[in-house]
Amino acid sequence: MEFFLISLLNGVSFGLLLFMLSSGLTLILSMLGVLNFAHASFYMLGAYLGYTLSNRFGFWAALVFAPLLVGALGALFERFCLRRVHKLGHVPELLVTFGLAYLIHEVVQLLWGRGAVDYRVPAGLDGALFNLYGMYFPAYRGFMMLVAVLMLLVIWLGLTRTRVGLVVQAALTHPHMVEALGHNVPRIFMWVFGGGAALAGLAGVIGGNAFVTEPGMAASVGSIIFVVIVVGGLGSLAGAFWASLLIGVLQTFAVAVDNSLLGLAQSLGLQLSAQTWGYAVWQLKLSQIAPILPYVLMVVMLAFRPAGLLGVRK
Amino acid sequence: MAARMRTLCWGGFGLLLIIAPLLFRSSLAHTVLSQMGIAIIACLSYNLLFGQGGMLSFGHAMFTGLGAYATIHALNAVGAGSLPIPVSLLPLVGGMVGLLSAALMGWLPTKTAGTTFAMITLGLGELVWAASLMFPGVFGGEAGIPGNRVTGARPFGISFGPQIQLYYLIAAYVLACTALLYLFTRTPLGRMLNAVRDNPERAAFVGYNPQVVRYIAFVVAGFFAGVAGGLAALNFEIVTTEVLSMERSGAYLLFVFLGGSAVFFGPVLGGVLMVLAFVWLSALSQAWLLYLGLLFIWMVMAAPGGLAGVLVQNMRAWTQGQWPRLKWSYLWLVLTVPPALAGVATLIEMLYHLQLNAEFDPVLTFARMPLDTSHAATWLGVSGFAVVALGLLAMAWRRFAAQWLQAQADMRLRSGDSL
Numbered sequence: 001m002e003f004f005l006i007s008l009l010n011g012v013s014f015g016l017l018l019f020m021l022s023s024g025l026t027l028i029l030s031m032l033g034v035l036n037f038a039h040a041s042f043y044m045l046g047a048y049l050g051y052t053l054s055n056r057f058g059f060w061a062a063l064v065f066a067p068l069l070v071g072a073l074g075a076l077f078e079r080f081c082l083r084r085v086h087k088l089g090h091v092p093e094l095l096v097t098f099g100l101a102y103l104i105h106e107v108v109q110l111l112w113g114r115g116a117v118d119y120r121v122p123a124g125l126d127g128a129l130f131n132l133y134g135m136y137f138p139a140y141r142g143f144m145m146l147v148a149v150l151m152l153l154v155i156w157l158g159l160t161r162t163r164v165g166l167v168v169q170a171a172l173t174h175p176h177m178v179e180a181l182g183h184n185v186p187r188i189f190m191w192v193f194g195g196g197a198a199l200a201g202l203a204g205v206i207g208g209n210a211f212v213t214e215p216g217m218a219a220s221v222g223s224i225i226f227v228v229i230v231v232g233g234l235g236s237l238a239g240a241f242w243a244s245l246l247i248g249v250l251q252t253f254a255v256a257v258d259n260s261l262l263g264l265a266q267s268l269g270l271q272l273s274a275q276t277w278g279y280a281v282w283q284l285k286l287s288q289i290a291p292i293l294p295y296v297l298m299v300v301m302l303a304f305r306p307a308g309l310l311g312v313r314k
Numbered sequence: 315m316a317a318r319m320r321t322l323c324w325g326g327f328g329l330l331l332i333i334a335p336l337l338f339r340s341s342l343a344h345t346v347l348s349q350m351g352i353a354i355i356a357c358l359s360y361n362l363l364f365g366q367g368g369m370l371s372f373g374h375a376m377f378t379g380l381g382a383y384a385t386i387h388a389l390n391a392v393g394a395g396s397l398p399i400p401v402s403l404l405p406l407v408g409g410m411v412g413l414l415s416a417a418l419m420g421w422l423p424t425k426t427a428g429t430t431f432a433m434i435t436l437g438l439g440e441l442v443w444a445a446s447l448m449f450p451g452v453f454g455g456e457a458g459i460p461g462n463r464v465t466g467a468r469p470f471g472i473s474f475g476p477q478i479q480l481y482y483l484i485a486a487y488v489l490a491c492t493a494l495l496y497l498f499t500r501t502p503l504g505r506m507l508n509a510v511r512d513n514p515e516r517a518a519f520v521g522y523n524p525q526v527v528r529y530i531a532f533v534v535a536g537f538f539a540g541v542a543g544g545l546a547a548l549n550f551e552i553v554t555t556e557v558l559s560m561e562r563s564g565a566y567l568l569f570v571f572l573g574g575s576a577v578f579f580g581p582v583l584g585g586v587l588m589v590l591a592f593v594w595l596s597a598l599s600q601a602w603l604l605y606l607g608l609l610f611i612w613m614v615m616a617a618p619g620g621l622a623g624v625l626v627q628n629m630r631a632w633t634q635g636q637w638p639r640l641k642w643s644y645l646w647l648v649l650t651v652p653p654a655l656a657g658v659a660t661l662i663e664m665l666y667h668l669q670l671n672a673e674f675d676p677v678l679t680f681a682r683m684p685l686d687t688s689h690a691a692t693w694l695g696v697s698g699f700a701v702v703a704l705g706l707l708a709m710a711w712r713r714f715a716a717q718w719l720q721a722q723a724d725m726r727l728r729s730g731d732s733l
Contacts, residue, residue, distance in 0.1 A: 295441035
């Protein structure tokens with residue numbers, strides 16, 4: 001029971017982190033039509049900047065300024081690179097972000113080295129939040145969840161209750177009309193891109209010390225967030241939310257479970273040995289299969305419900 | 315005229331394949347040339363999806379990789395005497411496995427092209443790669459699966475032991491695959507693939523299901539990718555899980571684009587560039603990936619047709635007599651590009667030196683020039699030079715871009731093309 005609850009909480013906190021990334025990605029995708037390949041690279045940049053700034057000025061300053069810096073970089077990239085290839089179509093736009101991911105990967109290695117950096121949880125948040133039947137839930141995980149939920153609320157209120165949010169929503173569906181009403185749509189796009197990058201940066205600042213801050217972190221999370229937005233339904237924020245939670249919980253549980261089909265078969269009274277056909281499959285532990293589960297989920301989803309969880313069927 | 319030109323091109327290509335190892339005689343050169351041949355087939359098969367079909371795949375390494383694994387296992391079976399196939403035909407085994415796996419996985423992603431296709435192929439590629447790590451029995455884990463290509467029957471005394479014999483096998487495959495892929499683009503199916511790329515809706519109205527057309531192209535590309543993987547397995551005599559990795563898939567995209575995806579022979583240039591970058595550039599500079607990324611972004615923004623596109627456009631400008639007015643802009647570019655490149659490259663190399671080897675020796679020797687990275691004066695001097703050189707280049711580029719657009723407009727006027 002306690003294992004279940006703690007794993008659930010861990011899974012939800014990882015899922016919320018995934019949502020901080022996938023929300024920006026899906027907003028940028030539905031708005032600009034750009035599949036931002038460098039989104040996870042902004043996440044990595046956020047983690048590294050968070051590390052440097054928190055060494056210099058403390059964690060709380062880093063929590064504010066690192067995302068702002070990453071957002072500014074994102075906005076600049078949109079203004080000077082992405083906007084120039086916009087007229088060429090969506091594939092060149094994707095390619096330019098692909099090139100950016102390459103560049104950020106190299107620049108991060110250049111500035112911070114090729115190994116992992118020692119980015120630690122701040123002292124005030126180190127330790128256990130509460131104790132459940134002898135299992136601790138780290139305070140920092142609780143903090144991550146808090147930040148993610150707060151951010152969710154801010155985005156939701158900002159998009160639905162403010163004037164700027166309404167203009168952004170309108171530009172999503174009727175860019176020409178919004179332009180005719182006198183709004184600068186390219187600039188809105190720039191802000192959305194920068195905002196998405198800032199969200200990814202924020203996720204990096206709070207995720208970098210919970211997990212590992214290393215040059216491979218962008219690649220490891222990058223393909224997962226693509227899976228999230230495909231599973232959730234392209235362009236659907238709510239879908240991305242549920243898919244993030246689903247994949248976060250699924251992976252956290254799978255990593256923690258050491259059972260295999262072999263064990264299941266044995267408990268059912270079947271005798272399997274190394275000579276049995278497909279023994280390599282039978283003896284795989286669930287924790288070993290964990291890395292492929294999101295992708296399997298994606299394939300299953302595409303086969304049976306191509307529009308995704310909450311996507312609109314075209 | 316066009317037919318004669320075509321014969322000339324193909325004859326030249328074949329001749330080049332035959333005499334290349336005679337021009338570059340060292341064993342290193344033969345290895346590099348073999349790798350180029352393999353990369354050419356892989357890039358051409360990638361471009362069947364990307365350039366011909368508008369499908370931006372991030373999972374092409376699945377097919378080259380699975381083809382390589384199939385071939386190495388078949389090779390070991392030949393060595394054990396349980397498979398009576400000559401070694402020269404083993405890449406076809408890889409091709410068949412590439413074809414089958416593409417047939418198995420192709421239906422889901424080919425529903426759409428563009429960005430959704432990119433995401434799904436990325437997911438499938440990651441799936442195959444992660445799964446390969448789970449089965450060390452089949453994929454050999456980190457150590458990989460080794461093989462020995464000198465085995466089985468030896469027709470005419472050809473054992474494929476010496477690299478030169480393997481090179482000519484690869485060259486034969488390159489010529490055959492290039493010709494087949496070229497012929498594919500000339501078939502009604504190949505034309506339909508272009509139509510589906512440009513306007514899937516209209517293609518559907520004419521009576522062709524875009525998904526079916528894309529799917530067939532996907533399977534065909536899977537076959538040729540598998541052949542390339544099989545040749546790579548024979549060439550290196552070892553296959554590791556790295557061949558299935560995302561980096562490999564990304565490299566195909568990057569170099570096919572750099573070579574030029576809109577022209578049939580663009581990926582040939584891309585394959586050559588790929589091997590040159592991996593073998594030569596990576597040995598020359600630690601910052602090679604940074605240069606590659608910068609070049610790629612610049613290419614996407616300024617020359618989306620890739621290297622082949624640049625060549626073709628310049629040939630057209632030449633034949634239509636636009637060169638006299640472009641020659642001064644070109645001269646300016648030729649004069650300003652080298653110093654700008656040198657300035658930027660020096661800065662990048664100094665940065666890398668500072669990060670990686672400054673503890674041992676702060677002095678970087680770049681292009682025979684000793685540069686002390688611990689002095690502010692060096693940094694100021696080099697950055698000043700780079701800024702001035704870049705400024706001059708920007709001016710020359712602006713002038714060139716304006717004249718180039720003018721020349722393009724004139725050529726369009728002359729050919730009566732309204733667009």
